[in-house]
Amino acid sequence: MGAFIEKPRFTCPLGGALATVGALPRAVAVLHASQGCGGNSIGAIMQGAGHTGSGYCGGASIPTSAIGEQQIVFGGAARLEEQLESTLEVVDAELLVVISGCTAEIIGDDIEAVLRNYRAAGGGRPPLIHASGAGFKGNSYFGYDSVLKSLFRDYVVPNPSKKKGKVNLWGLPPALDVFWEGNLIELRRVLEGIGLTVNTFFTKRDTLVELKNAADAELNIVVSPVNGVAAAEVFKEVHGVDHLVTDLPIGAKATANFVREVAQRLTLDQARVESFLAAEKASYYHFFNRISDSYADLDFQRYLVIVADTTYAVALSRFAQHELGWVTSLVAVTDPTDPEDRPSVLRRFEGGLPDPERTVAFETDTSQVSARLFERWPKPDGSRYYRPFSPAFVIGSRLDKDFADSIGAGHLSVSYPISNRFVLNRGYAGYTGALHLVEDVFSVLVAKR
Amino acid sequence: MSYLHLKVPPTRDTRLRPCNAYGGSLCNLVDGQKTGCLSANGRSFTQATGCQLTLSMGMAASIPNTVVIYHGPVGCGAGSLALSGQSKESQLARGNDDAVGRVWMSTNLSEVDIVSGGEKKLEAAILEAERRFRPHAIFIGNTCVPAIIGDDIDNVATRLQHRVNARIIPLHCEGFKTRFVATAYDIVYHGILRYLLNGERDREPILRDEAAQIAYEQRAKRTVNLLNVGSMGYVDEVELVRLLNAIGLEANVYPCFTSPEKFVKVKDAALSISICATHDDYFVEHLKEHYGVPYVLNTIPIGTDNVRLWLLDVADFFGLREEALKVIAVEEAELNKALAPLKKAFEGKTAFVSTGEIRAGAQACMLENDLGMKVVGIRAHHYDEFGEIVFESFKGREDVAINVAANQPFEQVNLIDRLKPDVFLGHGNSNVWAAKQGVPTLPIYGPNNSYLGYKGVFEVATRLERILANPNWYNTLGETVELPYKKSWYEQDPYAYIRQDGEAA
Incomplete structure (x- = not known):
């Protein structure tokens, strides 16, 4: 698929998967790839994504099997096994995710067998899953979905009973959406405002335990028409939870539409929803309208x-x-x-x-x-x-x-x-996010005053 | 040692047999390197490093009026995403007002291409690079995947050369082929030697009249090549050129940030001056062999001892020792006066140094001899025969931990935890792990700061003094961040995962 690209604005599945695992609390990626795949990706993930930083075990700390010529000829599974064992000794992880790169996948290492052996050893080891990160399979958006799919299939515990008012929300790939964490925090705030319990997986407040128990949700909400949709299909297939695919809402109008869409889908109390939206709207325009004098006087x-x-x-x-x-x-x-x-x-x-x-x-x-x-x-x-x-x-x-x-x-x-901005907890989604966006855009217009 | 007849130069692994995993005394390192018995060392636990592709193409991309094409899946070269602005700044700093920064493409190989080959996509990318950007040169960086499936990038380059004006330079920098990222320097220089200096497309100086020709030749006798592979910022270039000017020489800087059409003059210079054997040994040796340009490459001019050594090496070649000694005396006197009030800040302070072998050795020496600090540990990305001279002053020093590792923060944090230095001077991507342990850090190189020559000594001293003046940010970081390593790891031998069977990376 696809011809050459000049200055592509994404990296490979491995890069996307690394960013995704890195954003999960106390999860550690183990690359089964050439030695440079990690080093090549981290600049894109860190400085390229608003200087998001190395996090818990990112940057130069990412455990890597570092496949060389020898493994390409004789196979790399043994090297991966060794790397997993030593990683257990050195690194403190609550979840390990093997991400396989191009070389490992071309030479056809039997990673599933390595996983089986690891799991068979038992003994209080952190859970281990595998996500494909082979560069030729797509781009970093694919890597995000690849990790989510593995999590949903192999980490989330099946649970046939569903909890009314509990939802999972995703669709914003860490790093590729530079504002992912701020966005998730705001969308969660909004949905909690209408009485929902929201699992967002990737924010500081989220835990692996909640991710593990995500199967009892009433609905999965994917705030992207493309990213995370394939993972939602897997979730539905494995855990029987439906999903709503919608757009990332920015601003009062879009966010109200988003909230109403979710509320309708979950048949929530309309009066409560509308009173929440009215309050949010009033607060939002209280701030938003501060641009009015300059907007009107300066065109x-x-x-x-x-x-x-x-x-x-x-x-x-x-x-x-x-x-x-x-x-x-x-x-x-x-x-x-x-x-x-x-x-x-x-x-x-x-x-x-x-x-x-x-x-x-x-x-x-x-x-x-x-x-x-x-x-x-x-x-x-x-x-x-x-x-x-x-x-x-x-x-x-x-x-x-x-x-x-x-x-x-x-x-x-x-x-x-x-790479020319720092992004910490800033988001552009929802009400608060939109106000940030207005601040940032209009600050450019008055930067020389 | 000419390798120019080869499409692919040898890797450092086979050419220099360096060591990439070691911990212990300097003495055993030096001896072990000589016997070659350390070159098989590996690790059973390894962490992400760079690869020769990233470094090769970073170096190539710094050369103005070029396009770099990553031939591979779309992620290879993604590091460029963080650097597009910086490349432009570096070119602007050198007076290139038309700087556009890094221009790169990816052939974006897919699963289908794995089966049917990726050469067609590479062809299309080359032709489009020519059409869109009209560059002087197009670098093709071959990655792991096309190397495994057998794409012939040399053939594509030859086939298309007559259809494009840009010089097409294929670079074989597949990541899996070497453990030593420094092979990248050889790869890029190999491309420059084979395709920019050699052959019918050389742009020789326009015919001059006799007087002009004599003047040119006279000037060439006092003109040197100063080599910068990207680790020297513009301020460092200015400082070294100043010192060379001071003893009566003129200098042209290659290869980074210099437009390809200017490369032809490399062959006319009287001497090539390297600031680091890790960077340049392959290039200067070939320049000598093929074009009769001699070279010096003993050391990097960091700290007064090594600046002196470096400048005298150059001066001796031209019979300018007296002049150089005068320059050195004046410079050192002025520098020492400037350093004197700063030195109090360094009394009793300890430092840890981590970067490429040559820079690590020289910087450690500078911290002790110029600033009066005590160095407690030195880490080098790798160690080879060129390291001995810069590590000379640490011989017999059992109080200095010596570790050979490309990044591998797990070994670093273990060492830092034991040695508790007051300051850490390290390479990109390693500083942060010391900072997370609460140790103040000074980046050991960078495009915007001064490190080399006399100015470098003063600048590093002032920056260190500033960093030590308020370590609160580092202290807070150390208190509030969690490192990913088990507590038990800090109790183990920091070199527990180094082994000597050549199995691991």
Whole structure:
């Protein structure tokens, strides 16, 4: 699948899986891969994702079998076994996840057999699961799903009884969504506001015990049209829990829609939901409307270019259209999409863009974003009344800064990679997140004052 | 030792037989290296390191007007995602106003390509790189997967060369082929030697009249190649060029941050000057053999002792010893005056050093001899025959822990826990593990700071003094963060997982 890519905005499944395991409390990844696969990924995961850091056992600490020529010829399973045993001795882990890379999978190491032997040894060892991270199988979004699928299949304990009002929520891959933790915290806050119990797996408050007991949920909520959907199918198949696939909500309008969608699905008390939404809305616009004087006096409406993966592209388009009142001229969707899936991705933009067909471009190559804009907006032709693409703003990644500069547009890194900002507990989802987004975007506009 | 007839140069594993896993005394390390008996050492517990691909392509990508193509699955080269801005800054710092930073592509090999081969995708990427960017050179970095399935990148390069203006440079930097990341330097230099310096595409100086030709040749006699593979920031380049100018030499810096069309002049220089044998031995030896350019590569100019050694090496070649000694006397006097008020801060302080062998040895020496600190431990990424000279002053010092390891933070944390240094000077990705133990850290190299020459001594001293002035952030980190290692690990021998059967990485 797919041709070459210029400056791809993601890494391989192994990188995505590493970021995912690294975001689970006290879980440790063991790479069964070439020695450099870890080192190659950590820059992308750490500095590329708002300087998220090495965490518990990331960075240079990731245990790695370091397959070399010898293992490629004679097999690497014994080396993996040895590495697992020594990891148990040195590293304090509550869950081990073997992530296999390209070399291990090409030479066909029997990783499942290694897992069986490990489990057979028993003796109070931390549980061990396996997720495929082979680079040729896809990209880091695939790696996120790969880990989730293994967790749901091999770690989550089956439980036929379901708890009313308990939900699991995912769809935001750690690192690839640089704001994943802040986003999860806010979406949980919102859903708790309507009386739900929410399991988000990847925040500081979550524990492996809760992940293990996730099978008694009433509903799984996937806040991305693409990421985590395959894992939700596995969850349904293994544990019989239905899922709701929806978009990442940013801002009062989108979040209210999200909450109503969930409430309807779970048949919650409508009055309670509406009273919660009313209070949130009032609080939100109390702050949001502080931009009004500058917006009105300085004309802070902008033409907008969005460069982001499907999840963020849809969410940001809606927010720009309905909350900021900006005019979006190009949405470059940067994660690879199968041509067959494109019509359904385009449908996601309905209601968020006046003309999705015209505005959305599927473009994985960084330098070509500019070309996609000037297919939609006339290039300067020397005429006196040429209409420049101005005033303009680019919400993209760090890679789009040069493009923004080239058209004299403001720029904010929101999509991956973000190496020019630090991100701690900041999120852009929900109500609080949207206010952060407004702060960050409008701060760019007044940065020189 | 010419290897230029080969498509793929030998790895460090076979060419230099270095050691990558050792713990103990310096004496046994030096002896063991000489007999070659340490080169088979491995570990039964290993942690993520870099690979030669990442380093090769990082080095290639620093060269302006180039495109690097990672031939492999989409994740190979993902480290670039964190560095695109920094590459541009480094080029801007050197006066390249048109800097665009790192331009890279991935051939994005899929499962289908594993079966049917990836050469077609590589072809398409090369042609598109030429069309979009019009670069001077296109580096192809071969990764593990195409090497295993048997893609012939040399053949693709040869086939397409007549269709593109850029010089196509295939680099065989597959990660699984070597345990020594430093092989990357040889790989990139091999590409430069084979494809940029050699052959009909060399852009020789335009024909000059006789007077101009004589002037050029005279100048060349006093012109040196100063080699920077990326570990020298611009401020360091400026400092070393200043010192070379001071004894009457001119210097051109290669290969990082220098546009490929300028490389041809490398062959005309009177001398090649390396600041690190780990980086440059392959290149300077080939330059000597093929183009008659001699070289010096004994040491890295860090700390007054090694700056002196380095500058005298260069000066002796040109018969400029007297001039150099004068420069050294003036510089050292001025530096010592500046250091004097800082030294109080270092009294009784201990330090731990961790980085490549040459830099580690020289930096440790600088901390003791220039600042009066006491070094309690030295870690080197690997150890080979070039290490002896910089470790000279630590011979017989049983009080200094010597560890050879590429990262491997588990050994580091164990050592730090025992030795409790006041400050840690380390390579990227290793500092944080010392910091998490509450130890203040100073990055041992970096693109924006000064480390080399006399200025480097002063700058490192001032930065260390500042870091020691308020270690509160480190203390808090040490108190509030949890390391992933079992308590029992700290009670074990830090070298418990080093073994000598050559099995593990």
